[in-house]
Amino acid sequence: MAGIPAYIQIREVLRNRIVQGKYRPHERLPGETALAEEFSVTRMTLRRAVDDLVAEGLLYRSRGRGTFVRARPARADHSRLQSFCDANRALQRTPSSRLLEARALVPDPTVSEALEIDHGQPVFRIVRVRLADNEPVAYHEAYVPCHLIPDMLEKNVEDSLYAIYREYGLTPTTGEQVVEARSVGGEIARHLGLAAPHPVLYVERISRAASEVPVEFLRAYYRADRYSLYMVLKA
Amino acid sequence: MAGIPAYIQIREVLRNRIVQGKYRPHERLPGETALAEEFSVTRMTLRRAVDDLVAEGLLYRSRGRGTFVRARPARADHSRLQSFCDANRALQRTPSSRLLEARALVPDPTVSEALEIDHGQPVFRIVRVRLADNEPVAYHEAYVPCHLIPDMLEKNVEDSLYAIYREYGLTPTTGEQVVEARSVGGEIARHLGLAAPHPVLYVERISRAASEVPVEFLRAYYRADRYSLYMVLKA
DNA sequence: AAGTGGTCTAGACCACCTC
DNA sequence: AGGTGGTCTAGACCACTTA
Numbered sequence: 227m228a229g230i231p232a233y234i235q236i237r238e239v240l241r242n243r244i245v246q247g248k249y250r251p252h253e254r255l256p257g258e259t260a261l262a263e264e265f266s267v268t269r270m271t272l273r274r275a276v277d278d279l280v281a282e283g284l285l286y287r288s289r290g291r292g293t294f295v296r297a298r299p300a301r302a303d304h305s306r307l308q309s310f311c312d313a314n315r316a317l318q319r320t321p322s323s324r325l326l327e328a329r330a331l332v333p334d335p336t337v338s339e340a341l342e343i344d345h346g347q348p349v350f351r352i353v354r355v356r357l358a359d360n361e362p363v364a365y366h367e368a369y370v371p372c373h374l375i376p377d378m379l380e381k382n383v384e385d386s387l388y389a390i391y392r393e394y395g396l397t398p399t400t401g402e403q404v405v406e407a408r409s410v411g412g413e414i415a416r417h418l419g420l421a422a423p424h425p426v427l428y429v430e431r432i433s434r435a436a437s438e439v440p441v442e443f444l445r446a447y448y449r450a451d452r453y454s455l456y457m458v459l460k461a
Numbered sequence: 462m463a464g465i466p467a468y469i470q471i472r473e474v475l476r477n478r479i480v481q482g483k484y485r486p487h488e489r490l491p492g493e494t495a496l497a498e499e500f501s502v503t504r505m506t507l508r509r510a511v512d513d514l515v516a517e518g519l520l521y522r523s524r525g526r527g528t529f530v531r532a533r534p535a536r537a538d539h540s541r542l543q544s545f546c547d548a549n550r551a552l553q554r555t556p557s558s559r560l561l562e563a564r565a566l567v568p569d570p571t572v573s574e575a576l577e578i579d580h581g582q583p584v585f586r587i588v589r590v591r592l593a594d595n596e597p598v599a600y601h602e603a604y605v606p607c608h609l610i611p612d613m614l615e616k617n618v619e620d621s622l623y624a625i626y627r628e629y630g631l632t633p634t635t636g637e638q639v640v641e642a643r644s645v646g647g648e649i650a651r652h653l654g655l656a657a658p659h660p661v662l663y664v665e666r667i668s669r670a671a672s673e674v675p676v677e678f679l680r681a682y683y684r685a686d687r688y689s690l691y692m693v694l695k696a
Numbered sequence: 697a698a699g700t701g702g703t704c705t706a707g708a709c710c711a712c713c714t715c
Numbered sequence: 716a717g718g719t720g721g722t723c724t725a726g727a728c729c730a731c732t733t734a
Contacts, residue, residue, distance in 0.1 A: 231703060257719060268705050270505075273720090281516075286635070286673060289720050290713035294673075305540050307694035400521070401694040407642040407660040407685040425642040425660040431694075438521060438531070450642040457692070459542035459636040459666075466722060492700060503724050508701090524701050525732035 236265050236275040244284055244295055251297035255285070258293070283458035304455040307401045307433065309388040310356050310364065319358040325384045326417070327353040330372055337369050340432050340443040348372045352383055355417045362419045363452045367445040374441065387442065396441045398433035405429050405455060410447055418449050425450045471500050471510040479519055479530055486532030490520070493528070518693040540692045542636045542668065544623040545591050545599065554593040560619045561652070562588040565607055572604050575667050575678040583607040587618055590652045597653050598687045602680040609676065622677065631676045633668035640664050640690060645682055653684050660685045 243249050255261065262272040276293060279285045287293045304313075314321040330348050338345045349369045356364040368387060370378060374396060381390045391397060406429075411422030418426075427448040433441050478484050490496065497507040511528060514520045522528045539548075549556040565583050573580045584604045591599040603622060605613060609631060616625045626632060641664075646657030653661075662683040668676050 233703080254719095259719090268707090270706090271704060274703085283635075283637070287720060288672065288713085289711070290718085292713095292719060296673075305692060305694065307696050397696075399696040400518075402518075403692055403694060405640060405662070405690040405692070407662040407683075409644070409660045425644045427640070427642045437523065438529075448642075455640040455690075457540060457638055457640070459540065459638060461542050461632075461634040468722080489700095494700085503726090504701095505725090506723060509722085522701060523732085524730070525699080527700060527732095 232265070232267050233271050233274040233278075236267065236272065237278050239265075240275060240279060241284065244279075249295050251295050253295050254292040255294070305457045307398060309386050310366070311386045311388070314358050317358075320360075322357045322360065323384050324355040324357065324362075324417075325352075326355065327351060328379060328383045330379070333369055337443055340430075341369065341371055341440045343371050343373075350375070350378045352387065354384070358452070361452065362417065363449055365414050365417055365447040369443040370441065374439070391435070391441050396435040396439070398441055399436045400438070401431055401433040403429055403431035408447070414447055418447065420449065427453060427455070467500070467502050468506050468509040468513075471502065471507065472513050474500075475510060475514060476519065479514070484530050486530050488530050489527040490529070516695075539690045542633060544621050545601070546621045546623070549593050552593075555595075557592045557595065558619050559590040559592065559597075559652075560587075561590065562586060563614060563618045565614070568604055572678055575665075576604060576606055576675045578606050578608075585610075585613045587622065589619070593687070596687065598684055600649050600652050600682040604678040605676065609674070626670070626676050631670040631674070633676055634671045635673070636666055636668040638664055638666035643682070649682055653682065655684065662688060662690070 240249075240255075249255055256264070258269050258272055258276070261276075262269045265272060276285060276287075280287060280293075284296060285293055286296055308316075311321045328350065330350055332346055333341075333349050333351070335345055337349065338347065341349065343349070349371050352366075352368040352370070354366050354368075355362050356366055370387070372378070375381075375390065375394050378390065381393075383390070388398060405427060408426055408428040409423040410418075410420070410426050411424075415422035415424055418424075427450060429444070429446040429448065431442075431444045431446070433444070435441050475484075475490075484490055491499070493504050493507055493511070496511075497504045500507060511520060511522075515522060515528075519531060520528055521531055543551075546556045563585065565585055567581055568576075568584050568586070570580055572584065573582065576584065578584070584606050587601075587603040587605070589601050589603075590597050591601055605622070607613070610616075610625065610629050613625065616628075618625070623633060640662060643661055643663040644658045645653075645655070645661050646659075650657040650659055653659075662685060664679070664681040664683065666677075666679040666681070668679070670676050
């Protein structure tokens with residue numbers, strides 16, 4: 227089918243069977259040999275598909291017993307890199323934005339270093355309030371090197387920036403982030419609809435394209451009552 | 462060598478070469494064919510080893526170009542499941558604890574559900590202040606089903622609980638956690654050496670053994686100024 | 697054109713768990 | 716004993732990047 231690798235197609239079929247409850251929580255899946263036969267692939271290819279779902283935390287394997295569906299409340303997994311829009315759609319919330327600022331400037335050294343550009347090089351600064359179902363959830367300050375996307379300001383900068391990066395072949399594929407607890411007041415609290423001071427999750431994130439080039443540096447403040455991080459951990 | 466899978470041995474050899482700087486940041490590794498030959502294994506097996514290091518964020522691949530060493534400041538990665546003690550040793554801090562409470566009780570339904578036990582079943586409740594280099598960092602409330610480790614209270618409950626789990630063949634291998642920002646006051650703030658109220662990272666974590674049995678449910682409060690989460694993200 | 701990583705095949709033997 | 720997942724081989728063809 228259309229050049230998409232077999233293991234990805236199989237992975238998505240299996241994912242659908244899980245989320246649609248065709249394979250129920252704690253239920254054993256058919257053996258790998260049986261599934262490989264069903265999809266007409268080698269066991270190695272079938273395993274490649276299951277590997278991904280295990281890494282995502284949807285399935286778990288037990289040697290000698292089988293592969294099982296993990297019983298879990300539906301949650302957005304934040305150990306994956308995804309945009310605010312995608313994350314909210316996954317939670318069946320409608321994302322939107324309020325644009326506060328969009329201009330080019332020379333950033334402070336912290337930003338230059340995070341983006342791995344020389345000090346003095348200009349960046350775009352996009353400040354937005356992010357809403358879910360029309361309720362303010364986060365205050366986002368995004369920084370993007372001007373040389374990567376010269377005509378950024380002519381784009382629709384109010385919606386997903388990730389869509390713009392994609393147009394330029396700079397789809398973010400990896401990233402790192404640091405999460406802290408902070409208390410905010412003043413302007414940011416006001417934009418979030420909070421009486422200051424209030425605890426927030428403060429996130430700094432670097433998003434990188436496949437070539438490892440830093441595409442975006444983000445400083446984000448999330449309302450504690452409307453946002454939490456969920457992650458699956460492995461030893 | 463001693464029944465350890467080839468891909469794990471190769472992975473550790475490669476890891477050493479990276480941390481010891483034999484392969485330098487941003488440097489291209491030898492091709493997969495060359496490395497497979499060096500270790501006298503198939504390319505598939507070699508790839509299995511490299512897959513792990515890529516997942517850990519030590520390496521990255523670029524189709525058509527090669528496999529490269531990621532240049533990153535050393536940080537503790539919190540997308541892995543590890544005990545407070547191990548996490549601190551990785552940061553070269555000396556961990557210690559102050560035991561506040563250790564007793565059996567019937568927990569509230571939230572705890573029973575997290576541990577997947579029937580309501581009314583007893584659990585051990587271990588409350589500790591965790592310190593790094595003798596400074597309070599976290600307030601931990603751990604819950605462990607009594608039937609899993611009957612003589613828990615006779616063990617050294619002040620140090621790593623993970624060591625006790627291991628004795629019983631219940632080494633935690635997976636887990637899930639939710640991270641929130643909160644403000645704490647009262648007793649907890651006092652134990653953390655804080656003038657109330659103060660923002661903290663609030664973490665709820667379920668740790669599971671290989672069999673998926675929940676071994677521990679943890680409620681933790683981390684001082685915002687002494688603890689942050691660092692994670693590597695993938696698309 | 698040559699080298700790189702991405703995918704895939706068709707087998708094999710093993711350790712482990714359950715019956 | 717039979718089924719399960721864990722590991723491994725020895726090839727193959729492809730898309731992509733760089734020179």
